[in-house]
Amino acid sequence: MPKQQANWSPYDNNGGTCVAIAGADYCVIAADTRMSTGYSILTRDYSKIIQLADKSVMASSGFQADVRALQKVLAARHLIYQHQHNKQMSCPAMAQLLSNTLYFKRFFPYYAFNVLGGLDSEGKGCVFTYDAVGSYERVGYSAQGSGATLITPFLDNQLKSPSPLLLPAKDAVTPLSEIEAIDLVKTCFASATERDIYTGDKVEMLVLNANGIRREVMELRKD
Amino acid sequence: MFRNQYDTDVTTWSPAGRLFQVEYAMEAVKQGSAAIGLRSKTHVVLASVNKASSELSSHQKKIFKVDDHIGVAIAGLTADGRVLSRYMRNECINYSYTYESPLPVGRLVVQLADKAQVCTQRSWKRPYGVGLLVGGLDESGAHLYYNCPSGNYFEYQAFAIGSRSQAAKTYLERKFESFMDSSREDLIKDALFALRETLQGEKMTSSICTISILGAGEAFHVLDQETVQRLINEFEVVGEEPPADDEAAAPDAEAAAPDAAEGAAPDQGAAPMDI
Numbered sequence: 001m002p003k004q005q006a007n008w009s010p011y012d013n014n015g016g017t018c019v020a021i022a023g024a025d026y027c028v029i030a031a032d033t034r035m036s037t038g039y040s041i042l043t044r045d046y047s048k049i050i051q052l053a054d055k056s057v058m059a060s061s062g063f064q065a066d067v068r069a070l071q072k073v074l075a076a077r078h079l080i081y082q083h084q085h086n087k088q089m090s091c092p093a094m095a096q097l098l099s100n101t102l103y104f105k106r107f108f109p110y111y112a113f114n115v116l117g118g119l120d121s122e123g124k125g126c127v128f129t130y131d132a133v134g135s136y137e138r139v140g141y142s143a144q145g146s147g148a149t150l151i152t153p154f155l156d157n158q159l160k161s162p163s164p165l166l167l168p169a170k171d172a173v174t175p176l177s178e179i180e181a182i183d184l185v186k187t188c189f190a191s192a193t194e195r196d197i198y199t200g201d202k203v204e205m206l207v208l209n210a211n212g213i214r215r216e217v218m219e220l221r222k223d
Numbered sequence: 224m225f226r227n228q229y230d231t232d233v234t235t236w237s238p239a240g241r242l243f244q245v246e247y248a249m250e251a252v253k254q255g256s257a258a259i260g261l262r263s264k265t266h267v268v269l270a271s272v273n274k275a276s277s278e279l280s281s282h283q284k285k286i287f288k289v290d291d292h293i294g295v296a297i298a299g300l301t302a303d304g305r306v307l308s309r310y311m312r313n314e315c316i317n318y319s320y321t322y323e324s325p326l327p328v329g330r331l332v333v334q335l336a337d338k339a340q341v342c343t344q345r346s347w348k349r350p351y352g353v354g355l356l357v358g359g360l361d362e363s364g365a366h367l368y369y370n371c372p373s374g375n376y377f378e379y380q381a382f383a384i385g386s387r388s389q390a391a392k393t394y395l396e397r398k399f400e401s402f403m404d405s406s407r408e409d410l411i412k413d414a415l416f417a418l419r420e421t422l423q424g425e426k427m428t429s430s431i432c433t434i435s436i437l438g439a440g441e442a443f444h445v446l447d448q449e450t451v452q453r454l455i456n457e458f459e460v461v462g463e464e465p466p467a468d469d470e471a472a473a474p475d476a477e478a479a480a481p482d483a484a485e486g487a488a489p490d491q492g493a494a495p496m497d498i
Binding site: 072076079080083 | 288309312316317320
C-alpha cells in the first residue's frame, strides 16, 4: 500500500490582492473585496483592511481566518500599548510589532500576506511589506496577494527610477501627488482584475494624510 | 481590647469574629485623598483630589481608564490601585477579544472582589490597601460600584471615599435623588461641588482636581484642565451656594459638622465590614 499523505490542510487561500503606496505626506492602502475558495466565490463584499491605530492601516491577503485572528491580536496589543504609554502607536512601532507577532508563530505561521501603511512620526507616508513569517522592509510601494505578480512590475515601471544609480536605494517615498497615486492604484486593480480570477468585485481604498483618513470604493469586474 | 493580640495575621480571627488585618486595610483607604463617583441613567462621573506629597513633586494618578466603557477612581495605596487597574484592563481586553463585546461592569467588579477576597484568606498575602470606585456603562445601563479591600462590593448612586469624604457624602446624600435624571453637565457640576466639600475651604482650581466622565456615546476620558477650570469659574461666579438648593443650610456650615465626626475613632464594638 503506497504511503498515505495528509489530505487535510489547516490552511486555505481566500485570494485577493493588496496594494499600498507612500507619498511625501499621504499614504494609500487598497485591497479588493472578493473572498474566494478554490474556484468559487464566498463573498464579493469582504474587507481585508483594518485600521490598527491613528496612523496605521493594514491590508492582508491570504487565509482570512488567520488574517482576522492576526488583526484581533494586534488590536489587543495596541490597547495595552495605549494604556501603558498614554498615546497611539506610531506606524514604525506597529510595523515592528507586526513582524514580531508573525515570527512568534514561526512554526505554524499565520497564512497572511500583509502590507502596512500609514504616516511616520514626521508625517511622511510609509509602507511596510511582509512575508508570512514577519520578514519586513520599509518601501515606497508594495503589492501582496494573488494579483501581486501582475501589479508589482507595473508599479516598478511607473514609480521606480530607471536606473538604481540615479536614485539612492533608500528612497522610500514616491514622488506622486495624492490624486495621482489614487489613480494609479485604481489602474492597478482594474488591470489585475482582467487576468487574475481571484481579484475583482470592488476595490476599497483608504487614504491617510494630515487631515485624517478617507475611504473610497471603486467597482471592478465581477467575472 | 483584644485588637493587638489577633492582628498579626490576616488569617487569624478575633474572638469577636473580626479580621483585624482586613479592617486595617480599610483604614488605609480612609487615609488616601478623596475620590468621588456619581451616576445618572446614562453617564458616570468620577472625580478625585490631586494631593501631592510635597510642593516639589507631582500628584499621583488616581483615575484610570479601564476600557472605553469603564473607568476607576482609587483611594488608598495607589500602587495597589495601579496593579488592580492593570488587572481590570487585561480582563476587559481578554473578554472583548473572546466575545467581541464589552465586558459587563457587574462581572468585572465580581472578579475584582473575588481577587480581593483571596488576599484575606492566605497567610502569605496581605489585603489590597485600596478602595476602588468603578464606574461603567453596559447594556443594563450606567453603574457605579465600590470595591473594598475586604472583598465586598456595593452598587451606589453616588459615593465618596478617602479623607474628608464624609463632607462629600453629606452633600451627595442631599442631592442623590435627582442624579438618575441629571443631565451630563449637571452631573459634572454636582461632582465638582461634592469635591469642593472635601477641600474644606481650600481654593478650588483645576490643578487640584481631576474629573472624568463616561456615558452613552461617550468613551471614558479625563476632562482637560481648561474645561475643568472653566466649569469651576462658572459656578464660582454664580455664588458660593450650589444651584437649586431648597435647604436653608449653606454647604459651608454643614462641612464643619461632618469634620468633627471624621476625627472620632470608629466604634470599637462595631465591625465596619458589615455595612
